Amino acid sequence: MESSGMERYTETQKNEMKRQIRQAADEAFDKEMAEINAQLREEILIALIGDVNAGKSSTINRIVGEEVAGVGAEPGETTAIRPHPYKDKIFFIDTPGLNDVNTANSAATLEYFRKTDVVLFFLNAAGTVFSESEQRSFRIVEKANPNILVVLNKIDAADEVDRLVARVRQETGQKYDVIPISSRTGENVDELRDAILELLKKKNKDILFARTIKEKSSIANKWIIGAATSAGAIGAVPLPGADIVPLTALQIGLLTRLATLYERPISREAAKEIVITAIVGNLGRTLFSQIVKIFPGAGSVAAAGVASTVTLALGYSVKYAYERGIDVTPESVTKLYKTFRDRKNKGEKLPGEDD
Ligand SMILES: Nc1nc2c(ncn2[C@@H]2O[C@H](COP(=O)(O)OP(=O)(O)O)[C@@H](O)[C@H]2O)c(=O)[nH]1
Ligand SMILES: [Mg+2]
Numbered sequence: 001m002e003s004s005g006m007e008r009y010t011e012t013q014k015n016e017m018k019r020q021i022r023q024a025a026d027e028a029f030d031k032e033m034a035e036i037n038a039q040l041r042e043e044i045l046i047a048l049i050g051d052v053n054a055g056k057s058s059t060i061n062r063i064v065g066e067e068v069a070g071v072g073a074e075p076g077e078t079t080a081i082r083p084h085p086y087k088d089k090i091f092f093i094d095t096p097g098l099n100d101v102n103t104a105n106s107a108a109t110l111e112y113f114r115k116t117d118v119v120l121f122f123l124n125a126a127g128t129v130f131s132e133s134e135q136r137s138f139r140i141v142e143k144a145n146p147n148i149l150v151v152l153n154k155i156d157a158a159d160e161v162d163r164l165v166a167r168v169r170q171e172t173g174q175k176y177d178v179i180p181i182s183s184r185t186g187e188n189v190d191e192l193r194d195a196i197l198e199l200l201k202k203k204n205k206d207i208l209f210a211r212t213i214k215e216k217s218s219i220a221n222k223w224i225i226g227a228a229t230s231a232g233a234i235g236a237v238p239l240p241g242a243d244i245v246p247l248t249a250l251q252i253g254l255l256t257r258l259a260t261l262y263e264r265p266i267s268r269e270a271a272k273e274i275v276i277t278a279i280v281g282n283l284g285r286t287l288f289s290q291i292v293k294i295f296p297g298a299g300s301v302a303a304a305g306v307a308s309t310v311t312l313a314l315g316y317s318v319k320y321a322y323e324r325g326i327d328v329t330p331e332s333v334t335k336l337y338k339t340f341r342d343r344k345n346k347g348e349k350l351p352g353e354d355d
Contacts, residue, residue: 017244018276024248025272031249032256039207040260043089044200045115049141050122051134052097055153058183059122060092063193065214068092083112087212098137113144118199122151123168125158125180130168138172148176149195156182190218207260216261217323223261224315227254232308244279247307251275254315262322273330278314278337313340 048056061067068086083091093112113119119141123129129152130138142148150168155161161180168178177195181188193213200206210219227250234246252271259266317336321328326336 014280017280020244021248021276021279022272024245025252025275026268028249028252029256029268029271032253035204036207036256036260039204040088042205042208043091044205044209045083045091045093045112045117046196047093047095047113047116047119047141047145048122049095049119049137050098050151051124051127054122054124054127055183056094056120056122059120059151059153059181059189059192062183062186062189063196064212088208090209090212098133110144113141116145117147117203117205118196119145119148120151120196121148121176122153124154125152125161125164126154129164130171135171142172146175147199149192149199150176150178151192152178152180153183155180155187156185190215193219194222207257210261211263217319220258220261220315220319223254223257224312224319227251227315228308228312231311234307243307247279247311248275251278251311251314254311255318258315258318258322259328262319264322264328266328270329274314274318274328274333277330277334278310281334281337313337316340 046060048060050056057068064086068084083093085091093116121138121141123134150172152161152164152168158164165178165180169176172178179188179192179195181192183189193215197206197210197219200209210216213219231247231250234243234250252275255266255271255274314333314337317333317340318328320326320336320340321332326332
């Protein structure tokens with residue numbers, strides 16, 4: 001490659017690195033695919049609880065990006081608590097109103113709440129927030145299932161939202177996220193979506209849900225930045241040896257997750273070659289980090305920077321290709337990758353990075 005210092009790696013060293021990456025990638029690919037396929041076999045249950053007109057239907061339609069059948073926009077049209085199948089194996093349990101929760105002493109209903117992965121408990125910011133009836137249902141639900149996100153909807157029509165959030169947080173024992181949103185304007189709906197994915201991730205169920213969401217870009221950015229941060233934490237520089245294995249595994253994990261998110265499966269060979277090109281193609285730049293590592297005190301940040309930059313650029317290239325229908329091959333990704341790497345090295349922010 002063009003960078004000076006590249007020639008200081010011998011062909012033997014480079015071939016040894018490629019061999020190690022291939023081996024690590026094979027193992028990581030099998031493991032990741034097994035995990036992803038296991039996730040895709042699971043069911044996801046999401047309960048929507050709240051008074052009539054709190055905005056349950058509007059919110060869920062916003063989150064997934066389309067009208068969810070059975071979770072109609074017409075208030076009061078639901079007549080019984082039961083799961084509505086959405087896509088794949090995702091079910092929404094709509095509640096017509098709190099009376100139905102408060103009288104939900106039927107074993108079947110409580111069983112639904114118990115099995116639920118995420119409970120979205122809706123409050124209307126423009127109404128009587130956390131009324132007695134709402135508090136009563138909250139206690140019932142909380143006992144059955146603590147995986148609750150409190151959704152304070154209609155903030156476009158409310159005053160002193162911060163104060164409302166603080167009060168609800170306090171009245172629910174500071175145990176739950178209280179997320180102020182407007183399903184009318186879309187304000188903060190991204191944060192709610194992220195919070196749902198965060199809860200699902202703890203149960204290894206986030207990929208299936210992420211895949212059904214129309215707005216994939218911000219999810220992909222989050223995954224890419226997360227992987228880049230972990231790469232930095234590994235402190236990996238592409239040296240033959242220990243660092244190669246976790247860095248390869250991390251990048252394979254990112255590639256397979258992105259492929260699943262965009263429903264464009266990636267072959268083992270393509271994934272492997274892409275990672276090799278990304279890592280070995282960066283040798284010239286990483287030589288600097290190698291030197292930094294040899295001299296104590298020169299700063300591990302620089303060493304971490306290379307691994308995270310490589311991972312970030314890799315993720316963005318693949319995402320860019322998926323979003324524009326470009327075939328994901330080592331060649332196409334390398335080309336995109338160089339563009340992003342150079343942008344990043346020039347200090348430009350990539351989309352999704354914090355300002
Ligand atoms: N101002 C405002 N109105 C909303 C918002 N979300 C929903 N609504 C309105 O509230 C009414 C009830 O919404 P819906 O989603 O059917 O509530 P559900 O009964 O809980 O499913 C509808 O007229 C919506 O247009 C919001 O964020 N702000
Ligand atoms: Mg509804």
